[in-house]
Amino acid sequence: MAHFDENAKPFSHKWMNERLAVDTLKRVLSTEYWIPKNINFLWAMGMVLAATFGVLLVSGIFLLMYYQPNTQLAFDSVNYTIMSEVGYGWLWRHVHGVGASVVFLIIYIHMFTGIYYGSYKKGRELIWLSGMLLFVLFSAEAFSGYMLPWGQMSYWAGMVITNLFSGGSLHADGLVEWIRGDYVPGQAFLNRFFMLHVLLVPLAIIGVIVLHFGTLRIPHVNNQDGEEFDFEEAAELYKAGKVKESKVIPFSPVFLSKDVFVMGIYFIFFFYLVFYHFEFAMDPVNFDPANGLKTPTHIYPEWYFLWSYEILRPFSTNVGLIAFAIAQVIFFTLPFMDRSPNVAPASRRGAFKYWFWALLIDMIVLTFMGKLPPQGIWSTVGLIAALTFMGLWILLPIITSKEKKL
Amino acid sequence: MKELKIFGIVAIFTLVLYWGVEPFAHSQMHKHVEGHGLVYDGKADIEETVKDKKAMKTAFWADVKKIAALKGDPVAGEATYAMCAGCHMEGAANMGGVTPPSLEHAGAIYDKNFLIALIKDPAIATNVDHKYPNGTIAHPMGSVTTMVTTPQDIANVVAYLKAKKAGEVTPKEAYTEACGRCHANRYGHLTQLGEIPKTKSNIKTGQDIDALKYKEKVATEQAALADYLGTLPPDLSIMIRARSEHFLHTFIENPQSTLPGTAMPRTGLNKEGMEKVFAYLEKTGDPSKPLREETGPKVLIFFLIFAFLAFLWKKSMWKGHH
Numbered sequence: 001m002a003h004f005d006e007n008a009k010p011f012s013h014k015w016m017n018e019r020l021a022v023d024t025l026k027r028v029l030s031t032e033y034w035i036p037k038n039i040n041f042l043w044a045m046g047m048v049l050a051a052t053f054g055v056l057l058v059s060g061i062f063l064l065m066y067y068q069p070n071t072q073l074a075f076d077s078v079n080y081t082i083m084s085e086v087g088y089g090w091l092w093r094h095v096h097g098v099g100a101s102v103v104f105l106i107i108y109i110h111m112f113t114g115i116y117y118g119s120y121k122k123g124r125e126l127i128w129l130s131g132m133l134l135f136v137l138f139s140a141e142a143f144s145g146y147m148l149p150w151g152q153m154s155y156w157a158g159m160v161i162t163n164l165f166s167g168g169s170l171h172a173d174g175l176v177e178w179i180r181g182d183y184v185p186g187q188a189f190l191n192r193f194f195m196l197h198v199l200l201v202p203l204a205i206i207g208v209i210v211l212h213f214g215t216l217r218i219p220h221v222n223n224q225d226g227e228e229f230d231f232e233e234a235a236e237l238y239k240a241g242k243v244k245e246s247k248v249i250p251f252s253p254v255f256l257s258k259d260v261f262v263m264g265i266y267f268i269f270f271f272y273l274v275f276y277h278f279e280f281a282m283d284p285v286n287f288d289p290a291n292g293l294k295t296p297t298h299i300y301p302e303w304y305f306l307w308s309y310e311i312l313r314p315f316s317t318n319v320g321l322i323a324f325a326i327a328q329v330i331f332f333t334l335p336f337m338d339r340s341p342n343v344a345p346a347s348r349r350g351a352f353k354y355w356f357w358a359l360l361i362d363m364i365v366l367t368f369m370g371k372l373p374p375q376g377i378w379s380t381v382g383l384i385a386a387l388t389f390m391g392l393w394i395l396l397p398i399i400t401s402k403e404k405k406l
Numbered sequence: 407m408k409e410l411k412i413f414g415i416v417a418i419f420t421l422v423l424y425w426g427v428e429p430f431a432h433s434q435m436h437k438h439v440e441g442h443g444l445v446y447d448g449k450a451d452i453e454e455t456v457k458d459k460k461a462m463k464t465a466f467w468a469d470v471k472k473i474a475a476l477k478g479d480p481v482a483g484e485a486t487y488a489m490c491a492g493c494h495m496e497g498a499a500n501m502g503g504v505t506p507p508s509l510e511h512a513g514a515i516y517d518k519n520f521l522i523a524l525i526k527d528p529a530i531a532t533n534v535d536h537k538y539p540n541g542t543i544a545h546p547m548g549s550v551t552t553m554v555t556t557p558q559d560i561a562n563v564v565a566y567l568k569a570k571k572a573g574e575v576t577p578k579e580a581y582t583e584a585c586g587r588c589h590a591n592r593y594g595h596l597t598q599l600g601e602i603p604k605t606k607s608n609i610k611t612g613q614d615i616d617a618l619k620y621k622e623k624v625a626t627e628q629a630a631l632a633d634y635l636g637t638l639p640p641d642l643s644i645m646i647r648a649r650s651e652h653f654l655h656t657f658i659e660n661p662q663s664t665l666p667g668t669a670m671p672r673t674g675l676n677k678e679g680m681e682k683v684f685a686y687l688e689k690t691g692d693p694s695k696p697l698r699e700e701t702g703p704k705v706l707i708f709f710l711i712f713a714f715l716a717f718l719w720k721k722s723m724w725k726g727h728h
Contacts, residue, residue, distance in 0.1 A: 037727060040409045042416075079644050080593050083694060090694035091701065109416060243727050257716070257723035264713025271709060275702030280428050287648035288640070298435050303427040364419070368426035372434050 030252035034235050036223035037249050043221065044262035045110040050209070051263055052103045052270075059096040060198070062089075067148065069194035071187050074150035075289045094278045100142055101281035102270060104304035107135060115334070116356055118343045119222035125335040126215040130208055132332045137205045142302065144197035150190060151286030156299045158185040158193070168318040184292055223247075226343035298373060306370030307363045307389075313374055314383035323386065330393050337393065339401035348406065351399040355392060362388045439656045439664050444677055446520040447471070450660050451533050459535075466530050470523045473557045478565025486563050489553045500627060502546035503634020505587050505598070513572030515580050515679030521564045524674065525554050532671030533662050546634075577689065580682030584673050585642060588631060590624075593643035594690040597624045598631060635669040646684075646691035654687075655680070 008015040016022045035043075066086055068077040082089035111131070114120055120128030143161065147154045162185070166176045181188025220231055229247050238246035249255050273281070285296050301309050312324035342349055346356040362385055369382035442450060448467030455463055493506040512521065523531035528547040529538050538544045542551055554560055581591070587598055595602045599620075607614035632638040645654065656663065658680065661670040675683060688695065 040412055042412065076592075084593070088697075090698065094698075105420065249727065254723045254727070257720040261713065261716040261720040264709060264716040267709045268706060268713060271702075271705045275698055275705065280424070282647075284648050284650065287644050303423070306427065360419070364423055364426065367423060368431070371427050371431040378434075 033251040034248040035255040038223040042113040044259045047259040056099045059092045062092040078149045098274045098281045116346045120335045123219040130212040141201045144193040147193040150290045152288040153286040155290035168321045307366035310366040310370035311386045337396045340403035342406045441656045473522045476561040478561035480566040480569040483562035483566030511575040513567040514575045516674045517676040520674030525560045577682045577686035581686035588639040589642045598627045644691035646687040
C-alpha cells in the first residue's frame with residue numbers, strides 16, 4: 001500500500017496528491033502535453049467543437065425538462081411550451097438548433113483541415129478513424145434530434161431515411177418496420193429516436209471523444225508543414241526556458257490561450273446566428289405539424305447531409321443505394337487510399353493539391369444540387385458531380401502512389 | 407498575414423455554401439409571386455382566369471371602379487346595412503359551411519374597392535367564382551346580390567362601413583374578424599368559434615362537462631367548414647414561422663396566384679388590416695421576438711469583451727515564443 005501522510009489536512013494539496021496524483025495529472029494532461037508551435041487558427045477547431053458539444057449538451061438538458069416524446073404533444077411542447085411558456089426556453093431552443101447546424105460546419109472545417117495537412121497519415125490513422133466515427137455518431141445524433149419536434153419535415157425525413165433500409169430491390173420491408181416499430185413513423189418510432197437522441201448516441205459520442213483525444217497523445221498533433229521532429233527534445237528545450245527556439249508549446253496555458261481567443265471570435269459568430277439569423281437552421285416546413293396524409297412539395301435533409309443525399313438521388317434505386325453506402329464510409333478509407341509517404345500540406349504535394357480542391361468543390365456542388373428539385377439541368381449537374389465524387393476516390397491511390405517523395 | 411488569408415478562404419467557402427443552400431435553393435424551389443400593393447382592381451384575377459370569363463371579369467372590375475367614384479351616403483347606407491346585420495351579428499350561426507364574420511371593424515381593415523366588389527358579387531370579389539359553377543347565389547353570401555343591388559346602394563353601405571365601423575382595432579380583433587372563422591389559433595386560445603371559454607371541472611369526477619360541450623360545438627363547426635371548403639383550414643398559431651412573410655403577404659392578397667384552385671377566399675385586407683393581422687400572427691407564432699431583440703446585443707457585447715480579453719491573454723502567453 002502506498003504511503004499516506006496521516007497529518008495531511010483533508011483536501012489539502014498533499015492529501016489530494018497522495019490520493020489522486022493531481023500534480024502528475026495536471027502535468028501529463030496540460031502543462032506538459034506538448035503541441036507544435038507551427039500552427040494556425042484551424043488547430044483550434046477541436047476545442048471549438050468540444051465547446052459546441054458542451055453548449056449542445058447543456059441546452060439539450062434544459063429542453064429535455066419540457067419536451068414531451070408523444071406524437072400528440074411533441075409539436076406543441078416544442079413550439080408552444082418551450083417557445084413561449086418557459087422562461088428563456090426560446091433561447092435554449094435556438095441555441096440547440098443553431099448549434100446542431102454549426103457543429104457540422106466546424107466538423108467539415110476540421111475534417112478538411114486534416115485532409116489538407118495530411119494529418120491522417122503515418123501513425124495518425126487512428127486519429128482520423130476515431131474522428132470519422134464521431135462524424136457518423138454526430139450524424140445519427142442530428143438525425144434523431146430532427147425527428148423530435150414532430151413537424152412535417154421530421155415525419156417525412158424519418159419516412160424517407162428509414163425507407164432506405166429496405167435496400168431497394170431487396171425489399172427488406174420487415175427491417176424497415178422493425179426500425180420504425182410500426183408500418184409508418186408513429187409513437188414507437190418517436191420514442192426510440194428520443195431514446196437514441198438523449199441517451200445512447202450522446203453516451204457513445206462522449207466515449208469516442210475520449211478515444212479521439214487519446215489517439216492524439218502518442219503521434220502528437222500535426223503542424224503546418226507536416227514536419228517531423230523529436231518532441232522530447234523540443235520539450236526539454238522549452239522547459240529549459242528556450243521557448244523561442246523550441247518547436248513546441250504546452251497545451252496549457254499557451255495553446256489554450258489561443259484556443260480561447262478563437263472560441264471568443266467563434267461565439268460572437270455563433271450568437272449572432274442565434275439571435276439574428278436562426279432561420280437557416282430551422283426549416284420552415286418543420287413548423288407545420290406532422291401529417292401522414294400530406295407530403296411536403298420538397299423533402300430535403302439539413303444542409304450537412306445534402307452531399308451524400310445527392311449521391312443517392314441521380315441514380316436508379318439500387319445503384320443509388322450502393323453509391324450512397326459507399327459515400328457514407330469512403331472517408332474512413334482515406335489513410336489507406338492515400339499511398340504517398342509525404343506528410344505535407346496539399347499545396348506541396350503535386351497532383352494531390354488539385355485532388356483536394358476538386359473534392360471540396362465537388363462536395364459543395366453536390367450540396368447545392370441535393371437541395372434543388374431534381375429536374376432538368378440540376379439532375380444532370382447532380383449526376384456529373386456524383387460521378388466525379390466516385391472518380392476522385394478511384395483516382396486517389398493512383399495519383400498518390402506516383403507522388404514524389406519530398 | 408498568412409492566418410488571415412486562411413481565414414478568408416474558409417469564410418468565402420462558408421458563404422458560398424450558405425448562399426447555395428439557402429437563398430439560391432429557395433429562389434429555385436418556390437414560384438415567385440409579385441404582390442400588388444393591396445390594390446384591389448381585379449388585374450391579377452383577369453389575367454389568371456379562364457378565357458371565357460375574361461370579358462365578364464373585366465366588366466365587373468370596371469363597374470367596381472365606377473361605383474367607387476360615386477359619393478356614398480352613410481345615413482342611407484345605415485338603413486340598407488340593417489339587411490346585412492341579419493346575418494353579420496354577434497353569435498351568428500353557421501350558414502352553408504361558414505359563420506358570417508363580425509363587421510365591427512370592417513371599415514378599418516378592408517379595402518374600399520374590395521368591399522364594393524364583395525357586395526356586388528362575393529364570389530368574384532374573393533376570386534373563388536370557379537367554386538360556384540351554378541352562379542354566385544350558391545355562395546353563402548350569395549343572397550346579397552338580391553338585396554343590395556343598385557350602385558348607389560352599394561356605395562352607401564360602404565360609406566356607412568367606412569364611417570361607422572372603422573374604430574380603433576386591435577391586432578386580435580383584426581385577426582378574428584378577417585381570419586378567425588375558418589382558421590383556429592390554438593396558441594392564441596382561439597377556435598373557429600372565438601375565444602375558448604374558461605370552464606371548471608367537477609371536483610368529484612374530474613370531468614369538465616362545459617369544456618366537452620364546447621369541444622363538441624367546435625368539432626361540429628369544423629366539420630361544416632371542412633365539408634364546405636374540402637379541407638379544414640390550417641391552424642395559424644405559428645404560420646408566421648412556417649411560411650415566409652412574402653409568401654403570406656401575397657397569399658392573403660390573392661390566394662389563387664400562389665395556390666391556384668384553393669378554396670381560400672381573398673380577404674381584401676388594406677394596409678392597416680394586414681399590419682394588424684401580421685402583428686397578431688407574430689404574437690402567437692414568434693412571441694419571443696421582443697425579448698430576443700433585447701437580449702441579443704447584451705450577449706454579443708459579452709462575447710466581444712470576452713474575445714478581447716482572450717486576445718490580451720493570448721498575447722501575453724505567446725510573448726517571446728516567436
